[in-house]
Amino acid sequence: MSNDNASQARVADNHQAPLEFLSFTLGNEEYGIDIQRVQELRGYEAVTRIANAPDFMKGVMNLRGVIVPIIDLRMKFSLGTAVYDQFTVVVILNIAGQTMGIVVDSVSDVITLTQDQIKPTPEIGSTIESDFLIGLAPLEERMLILIDIQKLMSSEDMGLQLSHAI
Template identity: 35%
Template sequence: MSENLSDNMKVIVFQLQDEEYGLPVQQVQSIEKVEHITRVPKTAPYLKGVINLRGVVTPVIDLRIRFGLKSDEITEHTRMIIVTKDDIDVGFIVDAANDVLDIPSDVIEPAPEVVGSIEVEYIKGVAKLDKRLIVMIDLNEVLKVKERGTLLSV
């Protein structure tokens, strides 16, 4: 393991089903409890709607549905991770937001061909830490709208 902090990536770790996923801290604005979501008609099934977050209308994506997993009910552990891409805030509904880790870059391996039932296009790599595997998410791919090939916009 490298002792040089510049070789580490600070990551927010969250959970979907029984798996752990990571997003770089610099892409995450905040982690919120799930609040009332206003549905928007004729949107993709994974786009749950929008919220008013501190005066900003923010689209909300259910990451379970986006990744092709079965949707689950919202519990006291469910969180919304607010990410920013190209000056657009987006909320991701996740089962839980576990912790923040420093992951050495040398423990992140390229994405394997298959990672459970999640399409590999959403995955940047997999970090192996002791007995934990953390799937690193590719924010650009998650926010892409397949039908149009563009980033999600509001």
């Protein structure tokens, strides 16, 4: 009977709590980030450009008295020229106690996945370093590319100074 209990415990461990991802598009691809990092969604509005900032750093915006750096992920991932229209969204994130925003082409929905649905990323040339990818989630006729947004936003090449270690 103790073997049976141990077996049941292993099965229970494999059925972890589902994970929720906010899905969004950049060009023709669909991406997902941990919904727990998302603070709010906003329509795109003009930002204040910072001199000598990398192209993907669109600038900063004032969000209720907080100065928020805004990163355009399409430009960061070299996915072509960004077009800002009524579908463009700024996803406001909270990472390590710091508020920042990412510009995406559009937001789709919140997708709930189990760990079993997330497949490892193959080692191929990509515009996104594999360090920043959680994996891939095949969903019916589409593929969701899951980004570790915390690792990406705290990476050295982003140039953002987070208030404390992650």
